Amino acid sequence: MANFLEHSQEVLLAEPRGFCAGVDRAIEIVERALAKFGRPIYVRHEIVHNTYVVNDLKDKGAIFIEELSDVPPGATLVFSAHGVSRAVQEEAKARGFTIFDATCPLVTKVHVEVAKLHREGFEFLMIGHKGHPEVEGTMGQLDSGIHLVEDLADVARVSPAQTDKLAVVTQTTLSVDDTVEILAAVKARFPKVREPKQQDICYATQNRQDAVKLLSPQVDVVIVVGSPTSSNSNRLREVALKLGTPAHMVDSAEELQAEWFEDRSRVGLTAGASAPEILVLQVIDRLKALGAISVRKMDGLVETVKFPLPKGLKIEGDDNKPLDHLH
Known part of the structure; x- marks a missing residue:
């Protein structure tokens, strides 16, 4: 295959990027439910908006549904990180499921x-x-x-x-x-309108957008790792475009296209809050195979936010330590 990165010597990695605390917690809830109760575990809506994550959990025994009528009586049900309406909560209770709520705090x-x-x-x-x-x-x-x-x-x-x-x-x-x-x-x-006491836009969305604002002026093209359904990933691409930097979103390394990198010597790389780091590493591998010489991490915020898990998901002898999942 032609070396289409002959001008692209450097990949610059945005910091922070990828999983946020709410996504980490949501995936962990599904994995713990599978470990504790066995397969299948039913999940209402995609747990997070990422194809790789959803397919990985399907392989482990999660079944993703939209309608609660598709869940058999007595099953274990997880609500996705996006949250659900009161009507869905009440219907799930009425149907008698064992419920774990992975709604982001x-x-x-x-x-x-x-x-x-x-x-x-x-x-x-x-x-x-x-x-x-x-x-x-x-x-x-x-x-x-x-x-x-x-x-x-x-x-x-x-x-x-x-x-x-x-x-x-x-x-x-x-x-x-x-x-x-x-x-x-x-x-x-509406001059009397009441604003949120603290902005509702989450810390991770803000941090990833701020990182792209720093990254974009330093590179010739920005690649965002994220699925088409991911709102925060789409916003990252838009932030780069608004700053005048060409930007593309990919669900996987296979979607990288040769013409994006013609006559571009620096590639910026970030990932939405629902995209696992393994996908970023695969994109880096593909860029290296096509001629990228170095990868440099930008200085950026280190996120330390952690959210507690719901009660009832402790697995014997593990002290609620994180499972080894999609990092």
Whole structure:
């Protein structure tokens, strides 16, 4: 095969990249449930939006479903990291499943805030992407009173029943910059709106976007490892493009295309929060096979966030140490 990286001597690795604490925890919950209860374990929706992770867990005995009617009575069920609506929670309880909730604690924090403010009489504007499971889960915490705004046009036309008690929540995996712009429009139209005490966009989404902002000006092309369904991975590609750097998202090393690297001497590489490091290593191997000479890690934040596991998943004699999974 032609050496299409003859000009690309260096690969620059973004830091941080890849798995966040919420994804780590969600995968660990499925693996522990399999170890403790045996196969199959049912998971509502993809545990995280990554093809490799989902296929790996399928091989270990996880069955991914969308409808609870597809889960047999008495089975063990895991809710995905994106969270679920109250209706799904109630139906799962009514069907008598053994339930483990892998909802990211930062998404749960948004759900708790919605419930609390709803009791105080608030309506909500939710900034997010229509149809994303996290958005469906958060909006499904209430029967009504949450209005989705995806862009500036939505802000102009949304019509809450009252504006004295109006609060904003957001999907946790949005573009930080886009959200700032939409939030400014919300505040201009609804001056009394209550903002989240701490920004809903999660620390890992923010950190990975910040890293791409540092990376992009230093390279000729950015590769983002992530699946097409992954919101935070898509946002990383957009961040690079907005800074004027060509950027491509790949689900695996096989998707790298020769023409992306023509006359480009430096390749930037990052990964979405649901993409395992093994995929990054495979991309590096492929770039090296095609002529890349060196790999350099950028300086960046070291993330130390860890989330506790749900009760009932301890395996005899392991003291809840992490299982050896997809790192």
